[in-house]
Amino acid sequence: MLATISKWGNGHGIRLSRKLMAEAHLSAADQLDVVVNADKSILLRRVPKTKADRFLELFGSYQGDWKCSEAETGKDVGNEVLE
Template identity: 40%
Template sequence: MFTTIHRWGNSQAVRLPKGILETASLRENDRVEITAEYDRIIIRKATKKHLTIEERFEGYNGDYRCKEADTGGPVGNEEW
């Protein structure tokens, strides 16, 4: 099957036929991972779940204290 790359705003786009999407078990709005290898573009269904902001901060109680880290003494011309 052949298709053409078209302009879409400032980007380029390829229209994916329904049959290809069905074969790959993909639907509209599915998250996908896109990689390029040599002369190929590979589109896979995303395996990592996209976390919402609420899920990212789940368990965070707002109490965060930054701790100082000792990186050792000055080296070379690092004297302050």
């Protein structure tokens, strides 16, 4: 795929096609790490979202009646025993 560098304000940008975005599983809010290699090639890598961001993305709209509670794991043994 060919792309053209365009001037945007004081910076520059490249437009990515919808097909390429879908193929790379990218969205407009994703951050990319840009690496320039010794041979002047450019590598773009998506920056992983934090665990908290990913959790909210998956469960942020949950409307159920879930309540936090302590789980019973049995009798204390070994180093877990607190005195």
